Amino acid sequence: MNKRILFFGLFSIAVLLTSCQEQQRSFYTPPKPYSEQRAIDNDSLLHFLQTRFYNYEAYTAADSSTRVTFVIDTIQGENSDKTPLMEQVEQINLKVKDNEGVYHDHTAYVLRIRSGEMEAAPSIADSVFVTYKGMLLNLNKFDERTTPIWFESLSNIKGFSALMPYLTPGTYATNEDGTYTFDGFGSAAIFMPSALGYYNQASGTIPAYSPLIFAVDLYTYNETDHDGDGVPTYVEDVDQDTYFDDDTDGDGVPNYADPDDDNDEILTKDEYDANGDGIVDDSDGDGTPDYLDKD
Ligand SMILES: [Ca+2]
Ligand SMILES: [Ca+2]
Ligand SMILES: [Ca+2]
Ligand SMILES: [Ca+2]
Incomplete structure (x- = not known):
């Protein structure tokens, strides 16, 4: 094939694609405030x-x-x-x-x-x-x-x-x-x-x-516990804002689906209530429970 024809062929496809994208963009209506x-x-x-x-x-x-x-x-x-x-x-x-x-x-x-x-x-x-x-x-x-x-x-x-x-x-x-x-x-x-x-x-x-x-x-x-870590899912909404995107260790996995919420390599199920007294453990008494506390 003549190289020039091939070039113009590709060029017009590129122009066509660009104009399609522009048209799509003009149809998009952002959500109302x-x-x-x-x-x-x-x-x-x-x-x-x-x-x-x-x-x-x-x-x-x-x-x-x-x-x-x-x-x-x-x-x-x-x-x-x-x-x-x-x-x-x-x-x-x-x-x-x-x-x-x-x-x-x-x-x-x-x-x-x-x-x-x-x-x-x-x-x-x-x-x-x-x-x-x-x-x-x-x-x-x-x-x-x-x-x-x-x-x-x-x-x-x-x-x-x-x-x-x-x-x-x-x-x-x-x-x-x-x-x-x-x-x-x-x-x-x-x-x-x-x-x-x-x-x-x-x-x-x-x-x-x-x-x-x-x-x-x-x-x-x-009652749900999506990650099976012993913490009911509704408790994994740490800031209580009704959104379950809380991610204490920032690893991209939200707490409700993360078996180790503070990424300290101790599974949440082993530090949520380790002594089984029904009270959530906070060993250093800083108000942050162990399973969300890296130190
Ligand atoms: Ca859980
Ligand atoms: Ca939340
Ligand atoms: Ca996480
Ligand atoms: Ca942990």
């Missing part, structure tokens, strides 16, 4: 909670082994005497961390529907056995599970995990045919701004910047 979207979402949530009610009468009427489907309707006409959700929810404040590590306060609203029979609630890091229904503020259902499924809370959206400590489980038995019988399980719902959901990412039938509603029933749960 959290402060801006937070105000929009909170206005939408407040208006929603003031003008809607849920089927609380159905929950009151149901016996403790019956699962009730969460339904929301507008307060008007024959429903004008219903109690607005706003009077039944409690406000919770959560921090969202951006790519630069800056925290942004966000407000979500939790509705406690039924308490479970058991007292202990899961942490935001535990594996949970749940049924649920997910809805948008226009009441379109984007997801639902009516038979229980295990979820790893760490891989769920932030607003979903944040609801777990508000749920208590019941008792359950596995039947001969593999189905389950439940009793006394807990139910709760969360109304969250988009930053605790998918934010600027559209997901399935969920448009970008959608506040979300999840109603969840909790049957049972397992």
Whole structure:
């Protein structure tokens, strides 16, 4: 082949690739600032909670082994005497961390529907056995599970995990045919701004910047210890900011997945509570437990 033709051929491919990249760049929209979207979402949530009610009468009427489907309707006409959700929810404040590590306060609203029979609630890091229904503020259902499924809370959206400590489980038995019988399980719902959901990412039938509603029933749960070092995963969030990226020894492996958190070559499981007295060891008494303390 003529070298000049080859050269111009390659040259025009390079030009084509560059212009494609430039076009892609011009289509990219950076996410909206959290402060801006937070105000929009909170206005939408407040208006929603003031003008809607849920089927609380159905929950009151149901016996403790019956699962009730969460339904929301507008307060008007024959429903004008219903109690607005706003009077039944409690406000919770959560921090969202951006790519630069800056925290942004966000407000979500939790509705406690039924308490479970058991007292202990899961942490935001535990594996949970749940049924649920997910809805948008226009009441379109984007997801639902009516038979229980295990979820790893760490891989769920932030607003979903944040609801777990508000749920208590019941008792359950596995039947001969593999189905389950439940009793006394807990139910709760969360109304969250988009930053605790998918934010600027559209997901399935969920448009970008959608506040979300999840109603969840909790049957049972397992406390997690992802790295098996004897420290429950929820404790490995050292700075308690609800993000599990804490990395005490800076080796790139977060504490919840690192069997030696301080990289002193003594495994965490051998220095967390070496004498087994149930108290986390701090040999030099400096306030930093041994398993996070290099000296
Ligand atoms: Ca652990
Ligand atoms: Ca953390
Ligand atoms: Ca580490
Ligand atoms: Ca260690």
